[in-house]
Amino acid sequence: MISGISTPVCCDTTAREANARDFRVLFLRDATACTGDDAERFHNATIEVLDGLFARIVSIADVVGVLGENRAESVE
Numbered sequence: 001m002i003s004g005i006s007t008p009v010c011c012d013t014t015a016r017e018a019n020a021r022d023f024r025v026l027f028l029r030d031a032t033a034c035t036g037d038d039a040e041r042f043h044n045a046t047i048e049v050l051d052g053l054f055a056r057i058v059s060i061a062d063v064v065g066v067l068g069e070n071r072a073e074s075v076e
Contacts, residue, residue, distance in 0.1 A: 001063070002055065003031035008046040015055045025055035026063070 002018070002025060004011045011032045018025045027050055034043040051057045 001026045001028060003028045005033050007032045007034040007043045012046050012050065015050055019054040026058050027055035028060060028063070029057050030059050
């Protein structure tokens with residue numbers, strides 16, 4: 001699960017390297033960030049490239065929802 005700052009550099013590299021090592025990569029689109037004048041454009045472009053090729057793009061809500069479902073199943 002990838003989160004962090006510098007979506008098009010650090011986060012992107014981590015996702016690609018994890019994928020190359022056969023990890024299942026979940027890239028948190030709303031828990032990664034970019035700075036600078038074109039931050040949103042770079043962030044979105046990186047996510048578009050990673051999606052399906054190197055990672056599965058998810059949101060924090062997606063992950064929390066799955067964790068909640070799994071917890072409910074384990075309690076039953």
